[in-house]
Amino acid sequence: xxxxxxxxxxxxxxxxxxxxxxxxxxxxxxxxxxxxxxxxxxxxxxxxxxxxxxxxxxxxxxxxxxxxxxxxxxxxxxxxxxxxxxxxxxxxxxxxxxxxxxxxxxxxxxxxxxxxxxxxxxxxxxxxxxxxxxxxxxxxxxxxxxxxxxxxxxxxxxxxxxxxxxxxxxxxxxxxxxxxxxxxxxxxxxxxxxxxxxxxxxxxxxxxxxxxxxxxxxxxxxxxxxxxxxxxxxxxxxxxxxxxxxxxxxxxxxxxxxxxxxxxxxxxxxxxxxxxxxxxxxxxxxxxxxxxxxxxxx
Numbered sequence: 001x002x003x004x005x006x007x008x009x010x011x012x013x014x015x016x017x018x019x020x021x022x023x024x025x026x027x028x029x030x031x032x033x034x035x036x037x038x039x040x041x042x043x044x045x046x047x048x049x050x051x052x053x054x055x056x057x058x059x060x061x062x063x064x065x066x067x068x069x070x071x072x073x074x075x076x077x078x079x080x081x082x083x084x085x086x087x088x089x090x091x092x093x094x095x096x097x098x099x100x101x102x103x104x105x106x107x108x109x110x111x112x113x114x115x116x117x118x119x120x121x122x123x124x125x126x127x128x129x130x131x132x133x134x135x136x137x138x139x140x141x142x143x144x145x146x147x148x149x150x151x152x153x154x155x156x157x158x159x160x161x162x163x164x165x166x167x168x169x170x171x172x173x174x175x176x177x178x179x180x181x182x183x184x185x186x187x188x189x190x191x192x193x194x195x196x197x198x199x200x201x202x203x204x205x206x207x208x209x210x211x212x213x214x215x216x217x218x219x220x221x222x223x224x225x226x227x228x229x230x231x232x233x234x235x236x237x238x239x240x241x242x243x244x245x246x247x248x249x250x251x252x253x254x255x256x257x258x259x260x261x262x263x264x265x266x267x268x269x270x271x272x273x274x275x276x277x278x279x280x281x282x283x284x285x286x287x288x289x290x291x292x293x294x295x296x297x298x
Contacts, residue, residue, distance in 0.1 A: 001285065003146055008180065009098040009153045011037055013145075014281055015138050017088035019045060028083045029059075029275035032075075033259045036174070036207050036215050038099040038110060039072045039091050040117060042133035046087030051080045053112045069117040069133065073110025074206045078260035080275075090133060092145075095177055097204040101156045107206030124152055174216045181205070181212075217243060218258045221251070222279070226288045229267065236263055 002010040018028075049063035054077045063082060074096050096107040105120050117126065128148045135141025181204070185197040198209045205212060221243045228234045240251035255263045269276035270283075272293050280290045 003150075005150050006146060006153060008177070009094060009102075010146075010149070011093040011095060011177075012285055013142050014091045014093065014278075015089070015142075016091075016277065016281075017045075018083065019086045019088050021086075023085070023274065027274040028085070028087075030081045030083060030277065031260065031269070031275050032079050032081070032278055033218075034075050034078050034215070034257070036074045036096055036205055036212055038074060038094045038096050038107065040070070040094070040121070040129055041066075041072065041089060041091045042069045042117075042129070044088040044090065044133065046089075047084035048087065048089070049082045050114060051082075053077055053079055055080070066114055067116040069129070070114050071110065071117045071120050072114045073112065074107055075112055076211075077112070078258065080260075090138065090142075092129065092132075096206055097181065098153070100204065102152060106203070111206050125149075128152065174212075174219050178212055178216050182209075214254070215258070218254060221255070222282070223286060223288075225263065225267065226283050226286075226290070229271075230288065234267070239263075 001012060043066070048066045050066045051058070051061045051063055053075065055061035059082075066081070099105075100107055102125055103120055103122060110120070117129070121129065128145060131148070132141045132145035135144065181201060182197070185200040185204070188200060201207075201209050201212065207215075221239065224239050224243060225234070228239060236251065237248045240248045243251070245251040245254065252262055255261070255266065259266055261269065266276070266279070270279050270290070274293055280292070283290045
């Protein structure tokens with residue numbers, strides 16, 4: 001997790017390696033949810049083919065190789081990828097307004113896209129990321145990355161007051177970031193009506209306020225499911241009711257929209273399938289103890 005000074009900029013850093021693991025073709029898939037965040041990723045070893053946005057997890061969909069160092073914008077639909085054997089990579093997860101502040105590239109421009117990082121990152125940020133990715137020790141490289149990113153972020157905060165830093169509680173949910181974003185939008189500029197605030201939010205993030213609120217609720221439901229699973233009291237109807245859905249069918253539709261899977265399929269995948277590793281990692285970052293799939297734990 002990022003230090004306090006970067007909490008309004010970086011959501012998390014994830015490292016994953018399957019080097020030396022004997023994986024089946026099914027285990028080499030990765031399923032990623034829709035979401036408002038942006039990422040800078042680097043493939044240290046191996047290869048990755050990405051399915052088109054909206055293709056879901058259809059193994060027969062057209063695949064495209066991802067750049068070795070890539071930037072991904074906010075995604076309106078879930079996306080799947082297929083990894084080559086012995087793959088290792090690092091993913092830097094940024095809030096969309098923060099990445100815009102540091103690159104000058106509006107989130108709308110990157111929406112639902114994966115592009116070569118060299119085409120969008122300014123030289124200073126590209127150099128900091130490259131040094132992280134080229135570090136011999138990933139953990140030391142991440143700390144160095146935070147140290148070198150901090151002055152760049154602070155400089156952008158001073159240059160662009162509308163992106164002024166407000167500390168965000170990391171780990172638990174998007175809600176604190178969303179609240180800080182809404183406060184900034186309401187306090188920025190001459191016009192402070194609700195509609196003008198919503199326009200600013202969409203400009204800064206690439207998403208409408210309603211769409212962002214849906215993502216916040218989706219994450220809250222995910223954590224509610226994690227708690228229910230760990231306490232062995234899983235009740236889909238009750239979870240739907242507790243999180244403001246009109247009924248269980250509404251809850252299922254929203255889960256499919258964000259993840260591409262039904263709640264039950266997602267639950268099974270999280271417990272048993274390596275392809276759902278990103279969901280396990282997110283739960284672990286939030287403090288939940290989630291075991292690795294049995295097939296990999298042996």
